[in-house]
Amino acid sequence: MTMPSPVPHATLVRYLIEERRRFPHASGELNGLLLDVAVACKAIARIVAFGVLNDAAEVSPGVNVQGEQQKPLDVISNELFVRMNEWSGHLAGMASEEMDVPQQIPAAYPRGKYLLVFDPLDGSSNIDVDLTVGSIFSVLRAPQAVIDSGRDVVEADFLQPGATQVAAGYALYGPVTMLVLTVGNGVAGFTLNPNLGEFVLTHSAIKVPHDTQEFAINTSNSRFWEPPVKRYVDECMAGRSGPRGKDFNMRWIASMVADAHRILMRGGVFLYPRDTKDPAKPGRLRLLYEANPIAFLMEQAGARASTGRQPLLGVTPTTLHQRIGVVFGSRNEVDRIEQYHHEPTALDSPAPLFAERGLFRS
Numbered sequence: 001m002t003m004p005s006p007v008p009h010a011t012l013v014r015y016l017i018e019e020r021r022r023f024p025h026a027s028g029e030l031n032g033l034l035l036d037v038a039v040a041c042k043a044i045a046r047i048v049a050f051g052v053l054n055d056a057a058e059v060s061p062g063v064n065v066q067g068e069q070q071k072p073l074d075v076i077s078n079e080l081f082v083r084m085n086e087w088s089g090h091l092a093g094m095a096s097e098e099m100d101v102p103q104q105i106p107a108a109y110p111r112g113k114y115l116l117v118f119d120p121l122d123g124s125s126n127i128d129v130d131l132t133v134g135s136i137f138s139v140l141r142a143p144q145a146v147i148d149s150g151r152d153v154v155e156a157d158f159l160q161p162g163a164t165q166v167a168a169g170y171a172l173y174g175p176v177t178m179l180v181l182t183v184g185n186g187v188a189g190f191t192l193n194p195n196l197g198e199f200v201l202t203h204s205a206i207k208v209p210h211d212t213q214e215f216a217i218n219t220s221n222s223r224f225w226e227p228p229v230k231r232y233v234d235e236c237m238a239g240r241s242g243p244r245g246k247d248f249n250m251r252w253i254a255s256m257v258a259d260a261h262r263i264l265m266r267g268g269v270f271l272y273p274r275d276t277k278d279p280a281k282p283g284r285l286r287l288l289y290e291a292n293p294i295a296f297l298m299e300q301a302g303a304r305a306s307t308g309r310q311p312l313l314g315v316t317p318t319t320l321h322q323r324i325g326v327v328f329g330s331r332n333e334v335d336r337i338e339q340y341h342h343e344p345t346a347l348d349s350p351a352p353l354f355a356e357r358g359l360f361r362s
Contacts, residue, residue, distance in 0.1 A: 104153065206264050283325035
């Protein structure tokens with residue numbers, strides 16, 4: 001078996017250095033932080049690759065703050081993110097899906113001017129069936145009061161709209177490991193070269209087409225959808241003979257990072273909207289460390305991200321683990337879904353798709 005020939009791709013290090021050159025007075029701290037995140041992602045990729053061969057005997061998963069049962073790799077991945085990023089002096093604090101409260105930087109280490117929020121292992125339930133999972137992260141600036149005083153961070157310090165993000169991205173642990181990143185100047189994708197142990201630039205200036213014929217939604221929740229969502233999905237399913245005049249394909253991986261990656265690579269729209277299943281939860285995805293990072297990537301790639309009613313990046317969080325309805329992807333589809341929410345069409349009678357003899361019974 002012949003090995004692939006070396007290809008002179010730019011490494012992640014080189015990419016970040018070139019991005020920094022656009023800002024001559026930048027300190028380089030952000031670059032250092034993103035490289036630490038990349039090391040954490042490499043370590044998680046290695047563990048995920050071993051699957052059930054991992055020795056997780058000493059890990060005792062519990063229930064996280066959302067009331068969800070943790071898996072051993074959730075706990076391990078969270079620990080890797082913390083340990084790889086707490087020591088370098090770039091961070092004032094961290095927050096994670098797997099931690100009830102913000103993580104402080106130990107007194108033995110210097111503190112920096114950034115905040116890191118992350119979902120260490122999105123879609124971890126897919127590991128049991130060997131499907132794609134990933135890590136999602138977002139970088140915010142710490143409030144000036146935190147930087148000046150050096151005090152411990154509190155929940156309020158993280159409650160910033162997504163539009164204030166400095167950088168965001170995700171790592172995808174699939175057939176190959178990829179890191180997809182934005183620092184506010186477009187979106188770039190890096191593939192982990194196992195021979196070098198480095199992320200190399202393989203997808204530059206990623207753009208999402210404005211139109212698509214693919215959508216992703218969990219149809220098992222159809223009985224809980226609001227009328228605008230039912231209308232949109234019904235029209236897509238009606239295909240060429242329906243009001244859209246074209247056929248659509250439906251995709252659903254149950255790992256948001258995997259669905260987001262597919263959309264960044266070839267277009268599409270993803271919906272995890274607000275519904276009536278649990279009135280206490282105005283959505284399923286977490287705003288700070290799931291929705292906002294993906295929204296930033298989508299907007300930087302020419303797509304859109306919305307709650308269904310308003311741009312997602314304009315929402316000011318109220319709690320660390322706040323949930324929210326999410327729609328993102330090809331711009332024209334997101335615009336249409338927002339329009340349906342603002343000008344809903346009355347559904348006097350159910351469409352055939354949702355009728356008693358339809359595909360999705362009420």
